[in-house]
Amino acid sequence: MDIFQVLSLAILQGLTEFLPISSSAHLILVPQLEGWSDQGLAFDVAVHVGTLVAVIGYFRRELAAMTRAWLRSVRRFELCSESRLAWAVLLATVPVGIAGLLFKGEVGTLLRDPVVIAVTTILFGLLLWWADAVGRRSRDEHAIGWREIAVIGLAQALALVPGTSRSGVTMTAGLMMGLTRSAAARFSFLLSIPVIVLAGALQIVELAGSGEPVHWAPLALGALTAGLIAYLCIDLFLKLLERIGVVPFVIYRLLLGCALLFVYL
DSSP: OOHHHHHHHHHHHHHHSSSTTOHHHHHHHHHHHHTOOOOOHHHHHHHHHHHHHHHHHHTHHHHHHHHHHHHHHHHHOOOOHHHHHHHHHHHHHHHHHHHHHHSHHHHHTGGGOHHHHHHHHHHHHHHHHHHHHHOOOOBOGGGOOHHHHHHHHHHHHHTTSTTSOHHHHHHHHHHHTTBOHHHHHHHHHHHHHHHHHHHHHHHHHHHHHHTOOOOHHHHHHHHHHHHHHHHHHHHHHHHHHHHHOSHHHHHHHHHHHHHHHHHHO
């Protein structure tokens, strides 16, 4: 990989990981369209580490409070808003963890087809628009209960299909459950932490057994770039979301999906 490819893919990962436009779709499609060779598992691990550091850094105060409250809930069976939120994040991660183990082969092969990505990009974009239009948008993430945990957790499992967008589908489910736009986005970002950790751990295990050579300089550059872009993206997205809504992202998804259908059909 040359430096242009490293920076391009790292910026792409940082921009798309937390926006409702599907990072996996972009990371599959851009190398195909540009004729680049596969970036390799080690690079995927590096940029995911970068985005993980970004989201942990951005929510560091909330995570510290949630961790302390969660530990108290385990030791003393005391529940408060922060411990309930921590349990919600953990429990909503279970469905995607199970689905990832059961359908890993299909996700890595059959579902990476550009036409599949185009269709899911369009359909889940329209679903995001519908959820934003009909949702009550009256509660924050601390009001999440068992029903919301189940719905958002099951929705997150759908994000294994490229083009769906993990952040997009969890925001969609949150909006359907009556969360505000900002609350749906914040909960989606918090949910990304255990998901990225689990996916990264699986990738590291695969990398260790693959014998793939590791070139540390491009990996470090990719991780740093992806992390910086992701941090700025989270901050800007949360500041603008209530003002601009989700329509710009829906329009982008529709245009991207239609363009892919035009090229690949």
